Amino acid sequence: MDRPETGEKRAAILAQFHAAEYSAIMARISVWSQLQYAAWPILIGAFALLAQMGNISPKFRWWAGLITTLAVYVAYQSTMVSMLTYVLLIEEYVRPRAAMIVGTDEFWLHERVWRKKLPANPAWSPWWPPVISFLVIALVPAGLVYYFGLHAMDWRDLAALLVALLLGVFVMHLSRSGMRLSNGITKICNQSPIAVRAQDSHRVRSPPSRRQSKTQK
Numbered sequence: 001m002d003r004p005e006t007g008e009k010r011a012a013i014l015a016q017f018h019a020a021e022y023s024a025i026m027a028r029i030s031v032w033s034q035l036q037y038a039a040w041p042i043l044i045g046a047f048a049l050l051a052q053m054g055n056i057s058p059k060f061r062w063w064a065g066l067i068t069t070l071a072v073y074v075a076y077q078s079t080m081v082s083m084l085t086y087v088l089l090i091e092e093y094v095r096p097r098a099a100m101i102v103g104t105d106e107f108w109l110h111e112r113v114w115r116k117k118l119p120a121n122p123a124w125s126p127w128w129p130p131v132i133s134f135l136v137i138a139l140v141p142a143g144l145v146y147y148f149g150l151h152a153m154d155w156r157d158l159a160a161l162l163v164a165l166l167l168g169v170f171v172m173h174l175s176r177s178g179m180r181l182s183n184g185i186t187k188i189c190n191q192s193p194i195a196v197r198a199q200d201s202h203r204v205r206s207p208p209s210r211r212q213s214k215t216q217k
Contacts, residue, residue, distance in 0.1 A: 011101045014097075014101055015098065015101050015102065018094055018097060018098040018101070019098075021094055022090060022094055022098075022108060025086050025089060025090055025094070028086055029083050029086050029087065032079045032082050032083045032086075033079075033083060035079050036076055036079040036080065036083075039072045039073075039075055039076045039079075040072075042072060043068065043069060043072045046065075046068045046072075047065060047068075050064055050065055050068075059144055059148055059152070059157075060156070060160075062140055062143075062144060063140070063144075063157070063160040063164075066136060066137070066140045066160075066164050067160065067163055067164055067167065069136065070133060070136075070137075070164055070167035070168060070171065071167060073129060073132075073133060073167075073171050074167055074170045074171055074174065076129075077129055077170075077171055077174035077175060077178065078174060080174070080178050081174055081177050081178050081181065084178055084181035084182055084185065085181060087111060087181075087185055088181055088184055088185050088188075090108070090111070091111065091112075091185055091188045091189065092184075092188060095107075095108060105192060105193075106193075111185070111189060112189040112192045115185070115186050115189045115190075116189070116190070126175050126178055126179045126182070127175070129171050129174075129175050130168070130171050130172040130175050133167075133168045133171045133172070134168050134172075137161075137164050137165060137168050140164075141157075141161055144157070
């Protein structure tokens with residue numbers, strides 16, 4: 001039978017392991033975040049390079065620009081899915097095991113409080129990536145047919161369109177995966193007493209309505 005001192009030492013060692021694991025995961029999330037924001041300078045550089053390729057037909061430069069944009073968007077969404085996977089790993093596996101050791105889950109508060117406090121922002125809707133992708137996929141071929149004529153289209157245009165549609169499907173799949181991961185994280189965070197208290201404190205601090213003020217008077 002283990003002595004109390006041995007159990008305490010084991011708990012302390014496990015707590016250090018969990019803290020180190022959390023730090024390692026957050027470092028990976030930080031790296032993925034930096035890679036995600038690097039996508040847009042890469043895209044701008046690709047457009048600048050395509051603009052200098054005067055020896056290539058403008059039609060194929062448009063196709064190259066479309067496929068490059070979608071490929072960068074796929075990379076962008078992939079980094080998002082990777083970051084959310086790591087956050088879910090923390091909330092679903094690492095935090096509960098650390099909480100069993102210390103007797104509370106009131107640590108690593110950012111994700112749980114942030115998801116409760118952050119107001120909804122339509123600009124960050126998960127539906128924007130697939131909507132923008134398929135809108136661009138529709139507009140670029142339509143513009144090429146309008147400008148060059150349907151007779152100027154050949155098998156290379158069809159192949160480029162198929163590649164663009166495939167990349168659009170990848171964007172849709174990654175967006176749906178991101179939504180499922182985000183919903184799973186939110187569900188776990190909303191079950192935390194921290195989130196419940198944050199919601200209750202928000203209700204207490206909210207100012208009374210005009211009708212309530214008149215009733216009090």
